[in-house]
Amino acid sequence: MGRRPCCERKGLKKGPWGPEEDEILINYINKHGHGSWRSLPKLSGDFDSTFASSLHSYKTPFSHKFYLLLVNIIPLQPIKGLISTLTGLRRCGKSCRLRWTNYLRPDIKRGPFTLDEEKLVIQLHAILGNRWAAIASQLPGRTDNEIKNLWNTHLKKRLLCMGVDPLTHEPFTSGGPTTRPRSSPATRHMAQWESARLEAEARLSKESLFFNSPPTSVKPDPDFFLRLWNSEVGESFRKLNGEAKADCRSPISQASSSTKCGSVSGVTIDVGPIAAGSSTPKSSRTEDPIMFDASSSSSSNESEDSSDTALQLLLDFPVNNDMSFLEDVDTYATPPQC
């Protein structure tokens, strides 16, 4: 079976967004939020007013205000949809989402990347690879698209000019770029990190039996880590991590206190909404290794716990080994050979 298109393509506009389209989208989202991107284009028209006007045009004895009231009380979605095809955005829902998340969102930080942000992007790329969304989650106000563009247009070239393979973040060998990352300090460290994480998860799974699993069930609850985070155990970790954040004495933070501490604090920032009682994460994809692991594996604050080992591994990430060239970033802003 062929893939169904994400939206009806017939008559939908493509290409750059106009100011009036932006306005429609902003107005709609400010008013209603974005519950469903797919239906948003249809609903984004000023359908309430249009609908009222349409009915009013039938010359019934009721006022325009009455119809507005009617529209707000009675669910008239099918009729609204019909009218809104004339007045709503002629854009695919996907396009609306992209426009909002990459450009119109009020919390987006415009303007050029700072040096600290660029450093952080490179560091995170060494850890996460091309997982732009995960990287973006550590840079408040920056979008994955923006970071991806920054990487492709600036940072990758800069690394190449510095003789660093942008794929592996290792210096080129004499033969040129390495095709496959060998055991770099970063990857070795990530292996340690992953090992500690798995160990912690296994431990927590065992502990879950004591906390809340039915006696007959041995299968770990998929929501266990989330519930654990919301529990007193999670609270302990948050306190612990708060202290770590305040202290911030990792090699990372020593190199660049504001940015590097920020990157570590991102571990807690991103799980914060969960702790704050927001809805269950819609997608496990949002639980990227760092954030998910930090919240789950650090749920116990026993000093010798492997979860602490995992946290320490993250804090001790030896970025300086690979990132020392960044200290001279000003000198290679316009490298002579590039």
Add this chain to the structure above:
DNA sequence: AAGATGCACAACCGCATTGTG
């Protein structure tokens, strides 16, 4: 001045994952 080229960035496309009935 005009065309060629390069750059930056917004937007699109297709796939993967998740949600839902």
Add this chain to the structure above:
DNA sequence: ACACAATGCGGTTGTGCATCT
């Protein structure tokens, strides 16, 4: 358990602008 819809993500392309020749 399955199929389909919805959403998110990463790769790629298109477009406008600036600079170069």
